[in-house]
Amino acid sequence: xxxxxxxxxxxxxxxxxxxxKNKERMNISRVKMQELDAEYRSHSYDEVNLxxxxxxxxxxxxxxxxxxxxxxxxxxxxxxxxxxxxxxxECNEILAAAKTLKATSALPAVCGRVCPQEKQCENKCIRLKxxxxxxxxxxxxxxxxxxxxxxxxxxxxxLAEKNGIKIAVIGSGPxxxxxxxxxAKYGYEVTVFEALHEIGGVLKYGIPEFRLPNDIVxxxxxxxxxxxxxxxxxCIVGKTISQEDLHKEGFKGIFIASGAxxxxxxxxxxxxxxxxxxxxxxLTRINLMGANREETDTPVFFGKKVAVIGGGNTAMDxxxxxxxxxxxxxxxxxxxxxEEMPARIEEIKHAKEEGILFxxxxxxxxxxxxxxxxxKQMVVQKMKLGEPDASGRRKPVEIPGxxxxxxxxxxVVAIGVSPNxxxxxxxxxxNVSKWGTIIVNQDSLxxxxxxxxxxxxxxxxxxxxxxxxxxxxxxAAAMHETIQNQxxxxx
Numbered sequence: 001x002x003x004x005x006x007x008x009x010x011x012x013x014x015x016x017x018x019x020x021k022n023k024e025r026m027n028i029s030r031v032k033m034q035e036l037d038a039e040y041r042s043h044s045y046d047e048v049n050l051x052x053x054x055x056x057x058x059x060x061x062x063x064x065x066x067x068x069x070x071x072x073x074x075x076x077x078x079x080x081x082x083x084x085x086x087x088x089x090e091c092n093e094i095l096a097a098a099k100t101l102k103a104t105s106a107l108p109a110v111c112g113r114v115c116p117q118e119k120q121c122e123n124k125c126i127r128l129k130x131x132x133x134x135x136x137x138x139x140x141x142x143x144x145x146x147x148x149x150x151x152x153x154x155x156x157x158x159l160a161e162k163n164g165i166k167i168a169v170i171g172s173g174p175x176x177x178x179x180x181x182x183x184a185k186y187g188y189e190v191t192v193f194e195a196l197h198e199i200g201g202v203l204k205y206g207i208p209e210f211r212l213p214n215d216i217v218x219x220x221x222x223x224x225x226x227x228x229x230x231x232x233x234x235c236i237v238g239k240t241i242s243q244e245d246l247h248k249e250g251f252k253g254i255f256i257a258s259g260a261x262x263x264x265x266x267x268x269x270x271x272x273x274x275x276x277x278x279x280x281x282x283l284t285r286i287n288l289m290g291a292n293r294e295e296t297d298t299p300v301f302f303g304k305k306v307a308v309i310g311g312g313n314t315a316m317d318x319x320x321x322x323x324x325x326x327x328x329x330x331x332x333x334x335x336x337x338x339e340e341m342p343a344r345i346e347e348i349k350h351a352k353e354e355g356i357l358f359x360x361x362x363x364x365x366x367x368x369x370x371x372x373x374x375x376k377q378m379v380v381q382k383m384k385l386g387e388p389d390a391s392g393r394r395k396p397v398e399i400p401g402x403x404x405x406x407x408x409x410x411x412v413v414a415i416g417v418s419p420n421x422x423x424x425x426x427x428x429x430x431n432v433s434k435w436g437t438i439i440v441n442q443d444s445l446x447x448x449x450x451x452x453x454x455x456x457x458x459x460x461x462x463x464x465x466x467x468x469x470x471x472x473x474x475x476a477a478a479m480h481e482t483i484q485n486q487x488x489x490x491x
Contacts, residue, residue, distance in 0.1 A: 022065050030133040031060040038353035042323050045209050045292075048350055049113070054094075057143045061090035063127070063135045071124035072137060077470030078111075078178070079104050082121060082137055089140055098148035099155045101141060106181035107174060107220045107469065109149065110203060112142025113212050115466040116344055149219055156227050160187035165483065168193065168251040170237045170423055173201025174465045175456025176257035177224060178472025184227040186480045191230045191251075193241070198288060199231050201259055202457075203465070205288040206280070208317050210324070211347075238426030253451050253479050256438060257472065258423040260457035264416045266309070270367030271413075275301060275375035279308070279318045279414035292325055303410030305329045307378055309364055310414035311341035316351050318412045323354055327410075330356050335363035335383050335396040361385070363396065365403070367411065378408045419458050427452060437461055444478035445471060453479055 034050040035041075041048050052060065064086045072082045081100055088097035101108040117123075117138035125134035148155070167183050169176045172194040180190045198204050200217045225231070235241060237258075246254060263278030265271055282300065285291040291300035306322040308315050311334035323330045332351070334341060337360050341348060352358070362380040370376045382402035385394035419436040431439040431448045438447060438454040445453045455471025457463055 020062055025063055025065055026127070026130065026132060028059060028063045030063065031056045031136055031139060033136075033139055035350075038350075038355075041210065042320075042354040045324060047213050048210050051146055052139055052143045054092075054147075057089055057094075057140060058092060060136050060140060061086050064090070065126060067126050071126060072121045072135075073124075075121040075124040077120070077466050078473055080121075080141070085144060086135065086137070086140055089144060094144055094147045095151070095153055095155065097140075097144040098153075099157075101144055102155060102157050102223075104473070105469070106178045106224060106472075107203075107465075108141055109145035109216050110174070110212060110220055111466055111469070112138055112140075112145055113216070114207060116464060117141075118345065120466065154223070154226070156223065157181075157185050159185055159227060162189065162228075163187040165189065165253075166191070166249070166251045167253045167255070167479070168246050169255045169257060171195075171201055171257035171259055171456070171458075172199045172221075172231065173257060173259045173456060173468065174203060175259075175458075175468035175472045176201065176255065177221070178469035179255045179257060179455065179476045180229045180472075181224050181227065182473050182476030183480070184224065184229050186476070188253075188480075189230075190228070191232060193235045193237055194231060194233045195236045195258075196288065197233050199233060201257075205284040206314065206317070208283070208287055208321050210320070211317065236422070238422045243427050253453070253483065255472075255475055255479070256423060256427075256447075256452065256454040256458055257456045257468070258420065258458050260417040260419045260462050262418040262420045262436070263413065264418060265413055266364065266415065268365055268367070270369060270375065273367055273369040273375040274373055275303070275369075275409060276367055276411045276413065279310070279314045279412050280417060282318055282412045283314070283321065286321060286325075301410055302326050303408075305408045306410045306412065307331050307333050307359075307364075307406070307408045308412045308414055309333050310416075311336065311338075311343055311360075312414065312416075313343045313347055315412075315414035316343045316347040318414050319356050320351055320354060322410070322412070323356060331359050332356060333359045333362050333364060333378075333380060335361065336393060337361060337385060340385075340393040361396070362404070363398075364411075375408060375411060378406050378411060380404050380406065417457070417462050419461070423458070435461060444482075445475040446478060446482070450482075 036048050070083045085097040085100040121137045122134035165188050167188045167190050169180050169192040172192050180192050183190045199221050203217045263280040285300045289298040290296040291298040302325040306327040308319040319330050319332050361383045365381045366379040367375050368377045382399045383396040386397040389395040424432050438459050440447050440454050445455045453475040455475045456468035
């Protein structure tokens with residue numbers, strides 16, 4: 001296979017540079033990924049983005065200038081060797097590109113779909129300084145991972161000899177999966193404990209299949225299983241098993257990656273009415289429990305006039321889901337302008353194409369219900385933008401007396417999440433912030449309990465998949481170093 005050839009060295013890369021001058025590379029336009037037709041996809045759960053063809057990928061890879069000091073890598077939280085994997089694609093050695101990705105990323109097919117590359121690796125691309133569009137790193141990452149899967153080939157990173165040391169991971173979201181993969185490479189016996197009945201955490205319950213198909217997540221999980229990672233589902237640490245149970249079973253290290261699944265609400269009148277629910281509950285019922293399918297017994301109200309409160313990716317996922325479930329009017333209600341929205345530009349674009357109404361500079365202040373206690377109307381306060389706040393975004397300010405009443409039959413609140421206190425409270429002596437996040441050493445992600453590390457949303461609050469994965473890698477390296485030092489000192 002291509003990736004079994006001799007390791008590419010600097011002379012090989014120099015020859016590649018000479019094969020196409022930078023001026024020629026600069027003249028190549030950025031690839032446009034094909035998408036499903038907006039009208040069709042607004043009624044379908046098929047994946048919207050269709051990926052690149054081989055020809056498109058080979059051409060896009062030629063846009064990389066192979067910088068001597070690649071800034072794109074500094075924008076990647078998991079440290080993917082971006083120039084190397086792209087150059088492998090340029091040489092049509094796609095399996096080698098996929099292997100390069102797997103050296104540092106446990107979830108390349110996932111990251112290629114949901115990571116905000118435009119704010120991270122692509123934002124550092126040198127082409128931006130040349131008034132050109134960045135190399136489509138995310139598209140190429142997805143292409144390489146998909147190519148390997150579809151070809152029937154499979155590669156795993158090099159694994160150290162098993163050392164017999166047991167490590168526990170609490171939570172199977174991106175932080176937990178990334179940590180598990182790294183520790184498996186180091187030779188540890190890794191077991192991941194998941195509270196739900198399916199593995200994947202937020203990748204399964206939080207992200208709809210039209211953006212991230214479940215079978216893609218399952219393949220990535222299968223790769224970890226082939227590396228020796230064990231998974232235990234329907235197991236709630238703090239209820240099913242305790243910290244003491246983990247110690248009794250011989251686990252020498254514990255990584256807490258239980259995420260942030262406790263939804264935030266606005267505490268406004270009428271929020272307890274039937275038909276007002278969190279995005280977390282709404283998406284979980286549909287994505288994980290199949291409430292949109294007739295054969296399942298999990299209920300969810302579809303709604304014809306649906307308002308989703310918030311401007312992040314979760315809000316976009318929710319409102320686009322409502323559209324697919326038959327909403328005649330699906331709207332985003334956001335207190336700032338579109339420019340301040342934290343959602344990816346691509347997600348906003350897709351939502352607009354699918355007929356989503358954007359009510360920016362509006363903020364709900366009250367919900368009213370019918371005689372049966374079900375929501376029927378929403379009162380919104382008109383807003384304007386003031387001076388920037390601590391986050392750098394302009395602060396929304398009320399316009400006195402400017403309100404509007406809107407008919408709704410379903411409201412989904414997507415204004416953020418907080419850590420569930422169950423897991424942190426199960427560990428005696430764990431230091432927790434006033435926001436419920438676990439306090440860690442920022443360099444190592446080690447908690448006040450020496451054998452316990454933590455990362456992802458349980459430490460950060462709500463964040464991105466790739467940042468959680470970066471935490472998993474960092475914590476694994478730190479825990480491995482500590483265990484090695486302890487072994488050396490003991491000897």
